[in-house]
Amino acid sequence: MSSTQSLPPSGRDHPGEQAAQDPIRLLAIRDTALSVDEVFAAVGDAAAGGTALFVGTVRSHDGGADVDGLGYSAHPSAEAEMRRIAEKVVAEFPVRALAAVHRVGDLSIGDLAVVVAVSCPHRGEAFEACRKLIDDLKHEVPIWKHQTFSDGTEEWVGAC
Numbered sequence: 133m134s135s136t137q138s139l140p141p142s143g144r145d146h147p148g149e150q151a152a153q154d155p156i157r158l159l160a161i162r163d164t165a166l167s168v169d170e171v172f173a174a175v176g177d178a179a180a181g182g183t184a185l186f187v188g189t190v191r192s193h194d195g196g197a198d199v200d201g202l203g204y205s206a207h208p209s210a211e212a213e214m215r216r217i218a219e220k221v222v223a224e225f226p227v228r229a230l231a232a233v234h235r236v237g238d239l240s241i242g243d244l245a246v247v248v249a250v251s252c253p254h255r256g257e258a259f260e261a262c263r264k265l266i267d268d269l270k271h272e273v274p275i276w277k278h279q280t281f282s283d284g285t286e287e288w289v290g291a292c
Contacts, residue, residue: 155222158231159214161206161275166233166244175251177228182255184262188246190239198282203238204245207274210234217268225261226252232265234275 158174168187175183192199218230232248239245248266252258277289 155227155229156215156218156231157229158233159211159218160233161210161214161236162233163235163237166235166247168244168247171231171233171247171249174231175229175249177251179253180228180251180258181253182258183249183251184255184258185247185249186262186266187244188266190241190243190245192241194279194281197285199241200280200282201238201240202277202279204234204236205276205278206234206236210273210275213273214269217265217272220268221250221261221265224264225250225257227261228252230261230265232269234269234273236275 158171168185172183172185175185190199190202214232214234218232221227222230227250229251230249232246234246235244246266246269248262248269250258250261250265252261278286279289280286
């Protein structure tokens with residue numbers, strides 16, 4: 133190699149190994165059906181070697197009781213809180229792209245309640261970032277779940 137040629141960047145020096153300039157591609161609270169394909173497409177990035185996707189669905193049971201259905205409601209600040217959490221994840225991991233959507237309204241068993249995805253240069257980072265995103269969203273975003281059970285009882289569950 134001549135002295136005028138330079139070596140290619142390695143490790144975190146390469147732009148593809150770093151976070152993207154604006155990696156938050158999609159954040160929404162919706163009262164319509166969610167699409168895994170939409171969220172997956174939103175996090176596509178040529179520099180990402182790993183994409184992790186989490187899909188939360190309405191299950192038929194909770195705490196030993198049969199669930200007939202549920203409804204989600206969100207505080208008006210919910211999307212702003214989602215953005216705050218997304219920005220924290222982007223600051224902590226080399227996120228190339230991030231997306232999160234949560235459903236509100238009445239849902240049936242099997243319906244998609246939340247879909248989040250993160251793409252990063254490597255799979256481990258993608259898994260960790262996606263887990264942080266869904267865990268923080270679940271614990272910090274003001275979304276409440278109202279479950280109705282087959283025995284006629286019901287309950288409210290705070291923050292997702």
